[in-house]
Amino acid sequence: MAEAANIPEPNAVFRQIVHIVEDDEQFRLSLLDLFQSLNMDAQGFEGPSDFFDTASKTNAGCLLLDVRLPGINGIEFQKELEMRGYDLPVVFMTAHGDVAMSVNAMKAGAVDFLEKPLQTAELIDAIKAAFTLDVGQQQERAHRMEIRRRAASLTRRETQVLGFVARGLMNKQIAFELGISEIMVKLHRGSMMRKMEATSLADLVRQFEQLS
Structure with a gap:
């Protein structure tokens, strides 16, 4: 050498x-x-x-x-x-x-x-x-693990809302799909966004894609 x-x-x-x-x-x-x-x-x-x-x-x-x-x-x-x-x-x-x-x-x-x-x-x-x-x-692997940790902290309903939001459904549509009021959708959505530490809808969608 x-x-x-x-x-x-x-x-x-x-x-x-x-x-x-x-x-x-x-x-x-x-x-x-x-x-x-x-x-x-x-x-x-x-x-x-x-x-x-x-x-x-x-x-x-x-x-x-x-x-x-x-x-x-x-x-x-x-x-x-x-x-x-x-x-x-x-x-x-x-x-x-x-x-x-x-x-x-x-x-x-x-x-x-x-x-x-x-x-x-x-x-x-x-x-x-x-x-x-x-x-x-x-670094990418650590980021994916962090996203999975955040997602694991969601309640069942928040997880459902996450999936619908990531698909582009509006609150009214999500309320219809889940059979709950639009006000409840907004509450679940707000809690979900905080737990996912999402800074925007685009950020949330990017995180959701990392979960698949």
């Missing part, structure tokens, strides 16, 4: 980890040593089963993934990650890359596709890009 590049800034909100999935033990250990020397958190995994047995779905960071793994290729593993609920940006690496494989990897959402032997500057740039993407994903 070439000389080290600039070290990524530590993330102030999430502890970001480089999850290395590489079946070549010597190369995996060399990567762990590199990231340790750069004061970056990293964990090594021999393969997909090792990763799924050990890695937490709540971990932040990225996945540094060999595209050719025993029994499964990296792109198939990437799809399985998504199915299992992992949301880590992926940087692929390979000693046998070709154009078609790299195109497929990028179409599948990979941040970058690096060929071995890895150049340290290129590797760190890819990790920095993945970490930046991860910050946005973590």
Whole structure:
């Protein structure tokens, strides 16, 4: 590997980890040593089963993934990650890359596709890009969780009103649908808006869309 590049800034909100999935033990250990020397958190995994047995779905960071793994290729593993609920940006690496494989990897959402032997500057740039993407994903995930927390605080009637309001129904129409007075609809609607911390109807609709 070439000389080290600039070290990524530590993330102030999430502890970001480089999850290395590489079946070549010597190369995996060399990567762990590199990231340790750069004061970056990293964990090594021999393969997909090792990763799924050990890695937490709540971990932040990225996945540094060999595209050719025993029994499964990296792109198939990437799809399985998504199915299992992992949301880590992926940087692929390979000693046998070709154009078609790299195109497929990028179409599948990979941040970058690096060929071995890895150049340290290129590797760190890819990790920095993945970490930046991860910050946005973590913040979006936290926002969705907050919206679900707000929605869980609603009463059954307020939840019904939320659904009708998000569909664009007027208070009079909602009252007819629920078989209650328009005054009661206004009371439920006001309470629902406060609990959802909605600043406007448009904001409420955006939050409702996050619940689906």
